[in-house]
Structures are given as structure tokens and as C-alpha cells.
Amino acid sequence: MENYKKELIKELLERIDIVEVISSYIPIKKIGKDWYAICPFHPDTKPSLRIRDDKKVFNCFGCGAFGNVITFVSKIKNISFQEAVTSLAERYYPDITIEINREYWTEKRAIIKANAHLLFNFRKFLTSKIGKPARDYLQTRGIDEKMWGTFAIGFAPQDPYTIPNLLLKEGFDKETLIKTGSIKEIEGTLQLIFRNRILFPITNSKGEVIAFGGRVLDDLISPKYINSSESPVFRKRESFFGITQALDEIRLYGKCIITEGYIDVIALHQHGIKYAVSCLGTSITSAHIEFLRKIASDVILMFDNDDAGRRAILKNIETLVKAGIIPKICILPPGEDPDTFFAKGGKVEELQIKDGIIYYAEYLLEDPLKKNDKILLSQALAKVQSLLSIIYSDSETQAEIYIREIASKLNIQSSALRSDIKKLAKPFVPINHPQNFIRKDIPEYELEILRFATFIPESIRFVREYIQYISSEEVKQALSVILEADGNLEFAISLADENSRKLLMEILIEHREYPEIGWENLVESTLQRLAIEKIRRELPELARQAVKDPIKKQAYLNMLKKLSYLEGYRRGKPKKKF
Numbered sequence: 252m253e254n255y256k257k258e259l260i261k262e263l264l265e266r267i268d269i270v271e272v273i274s275s276y277i278p279i280k281k282i283g284k285d286w287y288a289i290c291p292f293h294p295d296t297k298p299s300l301r302i303r304d305d306k307k308v309f310n311c312f313g314c315g316a317f318g319n320v321i322t323f324v325s326k327i328k329n330i331s332f333q334e335a336v337t338s339l340a341e342r343y344y345p346d347i348t349i350e351i352n353r354e355y356w357t358e359k360r361a362i363i364k365a366n367a368h369l370l371f372n373f374r375k376f377l378t379s380k381i382g383k384p385a386r387d388y389l390q391t392r393g394i395d396e397k398m399w400g401t402f403a404i405g406f407a408p409q410d411p412y413t414i415p416n417l418l419l420k421e422g423f424d425k426e427t428l429i430k431t432g433s434i435k436e437i438e439g440t441l442q443l444i445f446r447n448r449i450l451f452p453i454t455n456s457k458g459e460v461i462a463f464g465g466r467v468l469d470d471l472i473s474p475k476y477i478n479s480s481e482s483p484v485f486r487k488r489e490s491f492f493g494i495t496q497a498l499d500e501i502r503l504y505g506k507c508i509i510t511e512g513y514i515d516v517i518a519l520h521q522h523g524i525k526y527a528v529s530c531l532g533t534s535i536t537s538a539h540i541e542f543l544r545k546i547a548s549d550v551i552l553m554f555d556n557d558d559a560g561r562r563a564i565l566k567n568i569e570t571l572v573k574a575g576i577i578p579k580i581c582i583l584p585p586g587e588d589p590d591t592f593f594a595k596g597g598k599v600e601e602l603q604i605k606d607g608i609i610y611y612a613e614y615l616l617e618d619p620l621k622k623n624d625k626i627l628l629s630q631a632l633a634k635v636q637s638l639l640s641i642i643y644s645d646s647e648t649q650a651e652i653y654i655r656e657i658a659s660k661l662n663i664q665s666s667a668l669r670s671d672i673k674k675l676a677k678p679f680v681p682i683n684h685p686q687n688f689i690r691k692d693i694p695e696y697e698l699e700i701l702r703f704a705t706f707i708p709e710s711i712r713f714v715r716e717y718i719q720y721i722s723s724e725e726v727k728q729a730l731s732v733i734l735e736a737d738g739n740l741e742f743a744i745s746l747a748d749e750n751s752r753k754l755l756m757e758i759l760i761e762h763r764e765y766p767e768i769g770w771e772n773l774v775e776s777t778l779q780r781l782a783i784e785k786i787r788r789e790l791p792e793l794a795r796q797a798v799k800d801p802i803k804k805q806a807y808l809n810m811l812k813k814l815s816y817l818e819g820y821r822r823g824k825p826k827k828k829f
Contacts, residue, residue, distance in 0.1 A: 260321075260336060261742045267343055269307045269320040269741075275544070276327055276537055278575055278645065289573070291327055291537060292316045303759065307741040310756050317756035319741045328538050329488065332745075361427045362484050366452075366460040368421060369433060372414050373405025373450045373463070382406040385449050388468050393594050398517050401496060403452050407445035407465060415441035432480035433463055444477065451513040453478070453485065453531070454495040456542075461485040464492065464513055464531065476512075478531060489538030491528040492516055498546070500526040507547040508581065509535065511554050511563075515589040519553075522593050527553075535567045540574045551604065553581035555588040561614060568607045572641055577649075578607040611638060612657045620661075632661075636668070640675035697726045698758070700781060703774050704730055705758050708738030710774045717778045720785040729754050786814045 270286055273279060279288040279302065287298035293314035300311045310317040316326065325335035376382050377399070385406040389399060398404070407414070415434050419425070425441060428434045434441050448465035455461050462479035481487060491497075493516040501507045508527040510516055519527035526547075530539055543550060552567055554560035564580060571578045582603040583592050592602075612635045619628035635657065643650035654672065658665035700717070703710040711734055718734075721727040729743075729751040736743035740759075744752055790810060797804035 260745055261736070261739060263336065263340055264307065264319060264321070264739070264741045264745065267307075267320050267339060268304075269309065269323070270302055270304050272320050272339070272343075273302055273309065273323055276323075276541060276574075278573070278641075280644075290314060290316065306759055308744060308756065308759055310759065318752065319744045321745055328541075329486065358427075358430070359483050361423075362430050362482060363459050363461070365418065365423050365427050365431050366433075366462070366484075368418055368423070369414065369431065369463070370403060370405060370450075370452050370460050372417055373407060373452075374403060376408055376414075377404060377406040377449075381408050384447075384468055388449065392514060392590065394514070394517055395521055398521050401520065402493070402517055405450040405452070405463075407443055407448050407450055409447045411442040411444075411446055412440065414443050430482055431462075432482040432485060444479070448477075451492060453490055453492055455484075455490070456494055456498060458495045459484075461490065466513065476532065486538075487531055488536045489542070490531060491539070491542075492531055493520070493528040496520060497526050497528050501528075501543075502546050504549075505547055506549040506551065507543055508551045508553050509567075510552075510589055511560070512588070512590070515553075518590040518593050522599055524599065527589075534563065535570050537574065540571065540576065544574075544576070550576055550578045551581050552578050552607070553583065553589055556583040556585050560588075565611060565614065568611045569638060571607070572638055575645065577642070580605045580607050580610040582610075608638065608642070608653050609656060611635065612653070613660070616657075616660065636672050636675060639672045643672050643676040693723045693726060697721055697723050697781065699777050700774075701726050701729055701754070702758055703777070704733045704738070705740060705755065707774070708740070710771075711738045713771070713774050713778055717782055720778075720782045722785065725750055725754050783814065786810055790814070 270279065273286075273288065277288050277291050277300075279286045280298065281287075282298075284305070286302040286304065288300045288302065289295045289298055290300040290311045290313055292300075292311065293316075295313055299313035300309060300316070302309045308317065308319050309323055318326070321332060321335045321339065324330070324339060325332055328335065328338070330338070377385055389404065394404075415428060418428055419441070425436070428441060429436055433445065434443055436442075445463065445465040448467055451464040451466070452460045453462040453464060462482070462485040464476060464478050466476050467474075478487065479485060492513055497507070497516075497520075504526055506526050508519060508524060510519065510527055510529050511532060512529060516527050516529045519525075530536075550571060552564050554564050568578060568580075582605055583589065584597075587595075587597075615631040615634055616628065618624075619631050639650055639653055639657075642653065650672065651669070654669050655665045658668045661668075700714060700721070704714050714730060715734060718727060718730055721730065729747065732743045732746040732751055733740065733755075735746055740755070744755060747755060790807070793803060793807045793810060797807040
């Protein structure tokens with residue numbers, strides 16, 4: 252929390268609608284007063300993630316994930332707490348000025364600057380005498396020189412020391428160069444991880460270079476491609492290659508083609524399809540989807556037409572559909588990728604586009620139908636039905652189109668297929684989870700006080716005076732953060748450490764109800780009982796010590812007065828306050 256002013260985070264949490272944020276990442280449904288979703292943090296088949304709009308928190312009954320909106324964004328995007336706060340502020344309330352630790356952002360700017368200087372040197376080497384083999388390779392692959400500039404293609408020489416030494420001379424410190432993920436230290440010497448490779452700069456949506464991808468000139472060398480290591484500015488699972496070049500076209504046409512490799516992207520751009528990007532060889536992730544959802548309504552997958560490419564297509568279709576996006580598939584000739592398709596004289600108008608769900612069903616069902624294999628057919632159909640049930644939950648009309656077409660291919664009644672899909676799409680009714688699952692070694696009185704502070708924020712004015720009597724460190728710490736947050740539970744969860752946060756979420760899951768009138772007497776009575784029990788436990792030992800120690804004797808007498816006052820108050824005869 253040292254990187255932020257607490258009042259700014261508190262304001263952000265008060266403004267943001269947790270339901271709106273979570274629903275932008277995963278489909279959610281309202282059941283009763285709460286919202287439920289398939290948990291994105293573990294393999295889940297039924298909605299086990301609960302979102303409490305009233306308390307602005309979420310928890311999963313399956314894997315135990317819990318927290319507030321900042322926790323969710325941090326976890327699903329795999330970013331730090333401070334990055335999640337910044338992301339939320341920039342997206343929803345840019346008027347909130349987040350005061351970020353200056354050193355943290357200085358580090359990121361230094362890495363971006365070092366990457367820019369790396370790119371300058373890579374570009375220089377491409378045009379030098381040393382870079383001739385790289386230039387020859389690019390020409391052999393049919394990549395125009397114009398594209399060399401558009402995508403800022405570079406070249407890393409065989410000598411791994413040359414470029415790091417150049418950057419050291421330019422004034423960059425060793426630590427910053429290592430943090431770029433493109434340079435490592437071996438036996439006290441800095442070395443570039445790329446040797447004799449063509450370099451493709453990976454940028455963010457602002458056009459800043461965040462990493463590099465390197466390809467060998469000789470296909471017999473393995474691995475063909477390597478990327479910079481992840482760094483404070485680069486996370487592979489949320490980055491695209493070609494996003495700087497494609498962003499305006501994606502926004503203009505509302506379309507985005509996702510392909511596999513660097514050269515595939517360049518080949519598409521070279522042939523006029525300028526809304527193409529690559530996920531750096533990884534599967535599409537929730538971070539990719541979140542970014543694309545805001546700028547593209549039409550997502551088209553164009554992967555290699557081989558076994559690996561088709562498997563990747565199926566996996567990505569499932570990911571996209573679960574996120575509420577039905578993709579299209581661009582069909583290439585067997586064994587081809589976008590680069591080889593165009594290299595062999597293929598034309599843009601020859602490319603076939605197919606609906607992703609139909610492609611998914613046809614691919615899975617084709618082989619079992621040909622072989623008349625009932626077991627394989629049953630397994631394939633189950634996967635198709637599972638995907639269709641997700642669509643059915645969102646739109647029965649849209650699902651109906653697919654149901655009829657797929658039923659026709661299977662030569663079965665569409666009503667039978669519809670019936671099965673409807674059952675799979677049946678709304679989930681959450682089970683009643685056991686209420687008393689909090690650790691048994693925490694005294695019940697103390698848990699009850701924490702419940703008061705959690706469910707009745709106004710009760711903290713009573714609780715404040717009695718924290719000294721709490722014996723459980725977990726409860727004491729949880730109460731302390733609630734007090735620090737002035738009763739704002741969502742803010743308290745942000746302040747809490749892991750143990751306190753877990754205890755608060757366990758209390759929330761219980762979902763206790765307290766009367767709107769008369770709760771004050773209930774709170775005071777419980778607090779007084781807590782104090783009396785604590786004093787009674789400590790009095791015997793203090794009495795033994797008081798015999799020989801005047802200071803302990805005075806403490807013993809003071810404690811007797813406290814006990815007398817509290818017991819008199821509980822009997823309705825309060826004595827003069829000590």
C-alpha cells in the first residue's frame with residue numbers, strides 16, 4: 252500500500268461497480284440477490300464464483316479465490332496490485348489521480364528507453380555489412396523492404412557482447428539492461444540472448460517497444476523463435492505482435508485477424524489485410540480478449556492448416572465462446588500458413604471464412620461420422636453440446652441456428668439436440684454451503700464481534716474501545732483494518748494481509764442478518780461479555796503476582812474495578828465509571 256494514497260484507492264473502490272468489471276471478463280448471471288459465474292481461476296464446470304454486489308466482493312466456493320475488484324483484476328490479468336489499481340483508474344475514472352511510487356514507474360520508463368536503444372542498434376545492424384544474410388533471408392521470404400520499416404525489423408549479430416557494450420557506453424546501467432529480458436549476465440559479463448537472428452520488436456498499444464522476438468536464419472537450428480523474457484513492461488500472455496501497426500485498422504473496420512507467427516502477420520499486412528496480429532505463439536487469453544472486446548466485434552482465427560493449427564483453433568474457439576465471442580475461421584489450403592499461401596500466389600479473395608461454431612462441430616464430428624464410431628461420436632457430440640449450451644444461455648435464438656444446422660448434419664431431430672443443450676444450459680442454483688467452517692480455535696464471541704463490524708459498519712464506534720480484549724491475532728488484525736478503513740469493507744480487504752483477508756471473506760460467506768433496530772444493545776452486550784471473560788481469565792495470575800509486587804497489586808485492583816463496572820453495567824446497574 253506504500254505506493255498509493257489510501258484515500259484515492261478508497262474513492263476508486265466506492266465508485267467502481269464490481270459486477271460491471273467482472274462481467275467484462277467473464278459471463279455472469281444473477282441468482283437471487285447475488286451474481287454467479289464459472290470461476291476463471293480453476294477448472295470449473297458449474298458457477299462457483301459468487302459476486303456480492305452489496306459488499307463489493309467475490310469469492311469462489313471451489314478454489315477459494317476471494318477479494319474485491321482490485322484483487323480480481325490483479326488475479327485475472329496476472330498483474331500487481333498497483334498495476335490493477337492503475338488499470339481500473341485509467342479505464343473507469345481517469346479523473347482520479349493515482350499517486351504511484353515514483354521509483355516503480357521510473358524503472359519501467361528506463362526499460363522502455365533501453366528497449367528503444369536496443370531497437371536502434373538492431374536496425375543499424377540489419378542495414379550493415381553484417382546484416383546482409385538477414386536481408387537476403389527476408390527477400391527470400393518475399394517480405395518487401397517497405398515492411399522492414401513498417402515493422403521496424405532488425406538483426407542481432409553473432410557476437411553477444413557487442414550491443415550490451417554499446418548500451419553500457421551510452422550510459423545505461425547493468426540492472427536496467429538485464430531487466431529488459433533481452434540481456435542476461437553470465438559470469439559477470441552482459442550478453443545478448445539473441446545471436447545471428449532477425450529481430451521483430453514487440454510493442455504495446457502506445458507503440459512503445461516492450462520486448463523482441465528473434466528468428467534464426469537457418470531452419471535447422473532450434474528453437475526457431477525465442478522471445479525476450481518477461482519483464483516489468485512485458486507479459487507474453489497479454490501482448491500482441493503487430494498491434495501498433497494494426498490498431499487503427501481494427502478500430503476502423505471492427506475486425507481483427509489473429510494468426511500464429513511474426514511473418515504471418517507481416518505477410519497479411521503486405522497483402523492489404525492490415526488488421527492482423529499475433530498472440531506470440533500462445534493461446535488466446537482473457538487479457539487478449541478484454542483488449543479486443545473494446546475495439547473489435549469480429550474476431551477471425553487464421554492458423555496453420557495442419558494438425559497443430561487445427562487443435563489450436565478448437566482450443567481458442569472454446570476460450571472465445573466462454574468469453575461471449577463467437578469467432579470466425581479463415582480456412583487455408585491443407586498444410587499452408589498465411590505466409591506460404593501468399594508466397595505461392597494465393598489471393599485474398601480466395602480465402603474462405605467460416606463460422607467458428609460450425610467449423611468446430613464439423614471438425615469434431617467428421618471423423619467419427621466417417622468411421623461410424625458411436626463412442627467417438629458420442630464424445631465429440633458432448634463437446635459440441637457443451638459449447639452450444641454456453642451460447643444458449645446467452646441467446647436461445649442464436650443457439651437455435653446452430654442447433655438446426657448441426658442436427659441436420661447428424662441426421663437427427665433438432666428437438667432432441669435442443670433438449671440436451673437446454674438441460675446443460677439450465678441455470679445453476681447454488682448449494683447451501685456449511686455456515687460454521689471458520690477455524691474452531693477462534694473464540695465465538697470474538698468472531699461475533701468481527702461479524703458486527705463486517706455487517707454493521709456503524710458498530711465500529713463500539714468495537715474500537717474493546718480491541719484490547721481480543722485474544723485472536725487474526726480477529727484483532729481484521730478489526731484493525733476495518734477500523735482503518737472507517738467501516739468500508741471493500742477498502743478494508745485491500746488493506747488487509749492474506750490471513751485477515753481470508754478471515755473477512757469467510758465471515759462474508761456466512762452472510763448473517765442482523766436487526767436494523769436494537770443492534771446497539773446486542774453489540775454492547777457481546778463486547779462487555781468478551782471483556783468480562785478476558786478479565787476473569789487473567790485475574791487469578793495477576794492476584795498471585797500482586798502478593799509480592801506493588802505494581803502488580805495496583806494493576807490487580809484496577810482490573811477488579813473494571814470487572815465490577817462491566818458486571819454492574821450488564822446487570823443494568825452501572826457504577827461510576829473508573
